[in-house]
Amino acid sequence: MSELPFVVAVTGGIASGKSAVTVRFARLGVPVIDADLIARELVEPGEPALQAIAERFGAGVLTHTGQLDRRALRGIIFADTTARLDLEAILHPRIRSCMHERARNSDAAYVVLAIPLLTASSGYTWIDRVLVVDVAEAVQIERLMRRDGVDEASARAALAAQISRAERLALADDVIDNSGRLDDLDAQVTALHEGYLHAATSRG
Structure with a gap:
């Protein structure tokens, strides 16, 4: 629809x-359209959001297999408000757009x-x-x-x-x-x- x-x-x-x-x-x-689940999908290997996160925060937020190292990223954003805001600027518009699309496609x-x-x-x-x-x-x-x-x-x-x-x-x-x-x-x-x-x- x-x-x-x-x-x-x-x-x-x-x-x-x-x-x-x-x-x-x-x-x-x-x-139920869950923002947390969408956020996980957006940072899978090969997704543009993950590339943007790596470019902003460095290769240290990736594991040796190219997955997001959530613990490393949490350590950065909990200690630095600017870093947290930068992460939100990468993820939140993408999450919002995805939620809008999924809601629109629901009958x-x-x-x-x-x-x-x-x-x-x-x-x-x-x-x-x-x-x-x-x-x-x-x-x-x-x-x-x-x-x-x-x-x-x-x-x-x-x-x-x-x-x-x-x-x-x-x-x-x-x-x-x-x-x-x-x-x-x-x-x-x-x-x-x-x-x-x-x-x-x-x-x-």
Whole structure:
């Protein structure tokens, strides 16, 4: 199809439970287009984005087999804000373009875009709704420590590298509180799904 379906972006801070939410939309038959998965596709050997990354950061970010050395690249961008912004300038427009194309080619009533790093300046002007998966920062820290086996200082540093909870909530058209039980999450996703279906079918 040539026109975009109704588009819902799902975002949230680290360890907020975004994947648990998008999995539930997928179970309801909604196509989920994941920015992280697309980013991995874009840096496969032979892809222009990988060549651009190697030109910017040097051959040290490649393994001996020509794959992206993610650990080496992370070490560079975590220590240097300019480097991180340069990486985003390489990847984000390509990710956005790919997501737009995949959404446009969907014949579903609506699609979900999983975009962990969504900000007001991300350029997704064609999104209809932004759904923020929200938990208290204390819950994020506890989950991150348990999930990744890191200490509290490392967990807090990971949170500090992202936009603030307040900034994220300011983007939201809809909010899921993911601090409770999975049954609560199921109910929230189902209610939003029905609302999105209604909005998609009544649009235009």
